[in-house]
Amino acid sequence: MSPVRKASRHVNQNEGLIFEKSSPGKRAYRLPPLDVPDVDPDQLLGDAARPDLGAMPEVSEIEIIRHFTRLSTWNYAIDLGMYPLGSCTMKYNPRVNEAVARFEGLANGHPYQPEKISQGALRILQSLRECLLEITGMDAITLQPAAGAHGELTGILLVRAYLEKQGDPRKKILIPDSAHGTNPATAAICGYSVENLKSNARGMVDIPSLVAQVNQDVAALMLTNPNTLGVFEQEIHKIADVLHDKGALLYMDGANMNALVGKVRPGDFGVDVMHLNLHKTFSTPHGGGGPGSGPVACKNILEPFLPVPVVVTKADGTLGFEYNRPHSIGRVRAFYGNFGMHIRALAYILANGPDGLRQTTEDAVLNANYVRKALEGTYELPYKTPTLHEVVFSDKLQARKGVRTGDIAKRLIDYGFHPYTVSFPLVVPGALLIEPTESESREELDLFVEAMKAIAEEAERTPEVVVEAPHSTRVSRLDEVAAARKPVLRWKPAAPGSR
Numbered sequence: 001m002s003p004v005r006k007a008s009r010h011v012n013q014n015e016g017l018i019f020e021k022s023s024p025g026k027r028a029y030r031l032p033p034l035d036v037p038d039v040d041p042d043q044l045l046g047d048a049a050r051p052d053l054g055a056m057p058e059v060s061e062i063e064i065i066r067h068f069t070r071l072s073t074w075n076y077a078i079d080l081g082m083y084p085l086g087s088c089t090m091k092y093n094p095r096v097n098e099a100v101a102r103f104e105g106l107a108n109g110h111p112y113q114p115e116k117i118s119q120g121a122l123r124i125l126q127s128l129r130e131c132l133l134e135i136t137g138m139d140a141i142t143l144q145p146a147a148g149a150h151g152e153l154t155g156i157l158l159v160r161a162y163l164e165k166q167g168d169p170r171k172k173i174l175i176p177d178s179a180h181g182t183n184p185a186t187a188a189i190c191g192y193s194v195e196n197l198k199s200n201a202r203g204m205v206d207i208p209s210l211v212a213q214v215n216q217d218v219a220a221l222m223l224t225n226p227n228t229l230g231v232f233e234q235e236i237h238k239i240a241d242v243l244h245d246k247g248a249l250l251y252m253d254g255a256n257m258n259a260l261v262g263k264v265r266p267g268d269f270g271v272d273v274m275h276l277n278l279h280k281t282f283s284t285p286h287g288g289g290g291p292g293s294g295p296v297a298c299k300n301i302l303e304p305f306l307p308v309p310v311v312v313t314k315a316d317g318t319l320g321f322e323y324n325r326p327h328s329i330g331r332v333r334a335f336y337g338n339f340g341m342h343i344r345a346l347a348y349i350l351a352n353g354p355d356g357l358r359q360t361t362e363d364a365v366l367n368a369n370y371v372r373k374a375l376e377g378t379y380e381l382p383y384k385t386p387t388l389h390e391v392v393f394s395d396k397l398q399a400r401k402g403v404r405t406g407d408i409a410k411r412l413i414d415y416g417f418h419p420y421t422v423s424f425p426l427v428v429p430g431a432l433l434i435e436p437t438e439s440e441s442r443e444e445l446d447l448f449v450e451a452m453k454a455i456a457e458e459a460e461r462t463p464e465v466v467v468e469a470p471h472s473t474r475v476s477r478l479d480e481v482a483a484a485r486k487p488v489l490r491w492k493p494a495a496p497g498s499r
């Protein structure tokens with residue numbers, strides 16, 4: 001059976017169609033006759049008029065619907081198939097989460113609504129906090145940060161506030177060479193200098209290097225566990241002890257919690273502060289720029305510095321916000337964070353329950369190891385250390401024919417899959433970082449493995465097919481730098497000024 005999935009009939013039919021659909025006089029609406037004086041809109045709006053918007057396209061209702069529906073078919077989504085983008089935990093977003101987030105009282109709630117009539121929303125924030133504290137083994141938490149990187153910023157600001165209050169501000173943050181790029185960016189934005197920490201041959205923190213590098217200047221180590229190779233830091237207790245003995249703190253990047261939930265708790269292995277990515281581990285939708293949610297959990301020593309406000313139980317037993325916290329680092333976001341994400345994460349946690357969450361972790365690890373076993377030999381496995389929820393191969397075998405990780409990823413698109421993560425982590429030259437998540441069935445994993453094997457075969461026999469991929473998309477190889485630096489994100493009128 002060929003793993004290639006045929007693009008749908010509608011997509012193919014539209015292949016040659018032009019993008020611009022406008023023709024003069026078409027309307028997608030019809031308004032009742034005017035029963036007020038017909039005034040020139042520019043005159044009515046004054047300075048608020050937007051002549052710069054120019055002429056909008058003129059299309060009929062069905063044309064506009066077809067336009068957007070067609071655009072949606074040019075994209076890829078977890079709802080179409082496996083999305084093995086390593087480190088991003090692109091799992092299924094259960095529809096029950098969406099149903100709950102759309103309950104009228106929640107969806108229409110307003111952050112300025114009095115506490116008295118917000119008790120249900122506050123209960124949700126409180127329940128989610130309790131669940132996340134139980135899962136992480138930490139003492140206190142803020143739900144405010146809007147992403148993982150934002151959580152890192154918040155967490156390191158807590159570290160800085162704590163050390164400054166002790167009169168010992170310190171200068172450096174240690175970061176392993178396998179870290180996500182947001183870690184050094186966070187440390188730098190918080191005013192620290194970044195010092196690189198080497199991994200050992202097994203892909204873990206090299207303890208002798210750590211011992212040599214931790215001194216009175218080090219504020220914290222930012223560590224991802226399991227790290228970006230999918231390897232659990234087996235000497236995590238020792239790592240925490242080395243830091244604590246010198247008065248430094250242990251920050252855990254919790255983006256990879258999908259490998260740990262229900263099995264071990266960072267609070268029990270020496271972590272002082274960490275963030276969670278609700279949009280990864282806890283199934284809230286993810287990608288396209290948000291909204292995300294990156295709660296930060298910490299030990300009691302950092303609790304006084306948490307962002308305001310915090311949810312508290314008041315003397316009369318009702319829930320409310322407390323703002324009077326003199327040591328707080330202040331707000332990190334408007335209001336209380338992305339509440340819709342909080343609802344979805346809580347729905348996911350409650351729907352699974354403790355056993356379901358544990359099963360999820362086990363399935364995620366099982367799926368990654370199934371792929372690892374099936375592709376080992378076809379692709380080079382640079383680290384033989386056992387891995388958890390994701391696996392890193394390299395393109396070493398294919399590079400002999402001039403086929404690199406980015407080419408294999410592009411070819412995967414032709415086989416109907418979203419690419420894995422390319423060229424990350426940096427410790428593996430030509431990395432293929434694959435994270436299937438627990439959402440995939442054995443059948444889908446088999447299709448993926450078959451596609452990866454077929455591409456390896458092509459790399460051997462017809463490398464040009466791989467190097468020139470993708471062949472099935474509307475555009476093939478883009479200028480990726482221009483796409484990132486000068487993205488064209490919306491339609492703009494050709495001739496501005498007329499309306």
Ligand SMILES: *Cc1c(COP(=O)(O)O)cnc(C)c1O
Nearest residue numbers: 087147148149180182224253255
């Ligand atoms: C995703 C990720 C982040 C950043 O999270 P965002 O929500 O994208 O800001 C940080 N570290 C690791 C290891 C990640 O995988």
